[in-house]
Amino acid sequence: MSTDFYEIWIKPYAAIIIKICRAYTNSQEDFEDYYQEVCLQIWRTRNNFGGQSDWSTWVYRLALNVSLTLLKKKKNDPQFFTSEFLPNELVETSPVFPDEALNHLYDAIKLLSEVDRGIVLLYLEEKSYQEIADITGTNPNNIGVRITRIKERLKKLMDGKVN
Template identity: 40%
Template sequence: MEKKFIEKIQKHQGILHKICFVYSNSKADKEDLYQEIILQLWKSYPSFRKESKFSTWMYRVALNTAITLNKKAALFEKHKTQLYDEYSIAEDIDYSEDLKILYKAISKLSKIEKAIIMLWLEEKTYSEIAQIIGISKKNVSVKLVRSKKKLTKMIKKIS
């Protein structure tokens, strides 16, 4: 079971890196989130019922973990002021300048908007996105249109 799990995680690790990048403020946060997602995936793996693709299930667990940890961090941050250096994509991932701008803009969206945009960029169907996020297909469509408009405005400001 462990060998199969590791193989599947390695095959889909790009998903985890993208989620960690978008939901983290620093390299240390990214590494912590990555480890927490792996832990939650491992804990949940025995209950994976294979009713959906492994990558769809992995997205759901990873996004739920990222969102939950961000909520906890937000509560903590209300009581403590902490300065973060802006996380530099260049120090960890070799993306083109356009992708760096896109991911910087995505990181400024709400938690749900980030998830929907990331899944859409992964070419998931509206049905798959709805299943992963836990909202209706119609709601996915509405949120996707709104998120794209927000991204367009942000990208124009950044570039």
């Protein structure tokens, strides 16, 4: 992967990748592995981007798909991963947020189903129901209902009313 490709096509979207990878991992090592795999898949499949959506939408969808695939592989083979290093600017800003409330929110998000995690992350990024539906492969009406249920579940999780 060239430095130019990383600087132009990945680095501006690093926050998207970080948020998704953080929601699907529980350790710094796994986070680094997920992040690297997403970046590698962006580079490998860059020629498949047809421009039917925004690049950021494509990055979201790819990051979600890669994270879900890695999560599935990890469940089936705990020895699947090997850790390498991320660029310093990402390690310093990745998985732990300085705001304790934000950490609490992410802890609650990790307790949601795999698909609901993706939906709520997109919602928190202020994506429209249509954009979320496009990324997750569902319809906008379904997204509205799911977001309402996810909010209720997160509130209960954060208030300690659900284990």
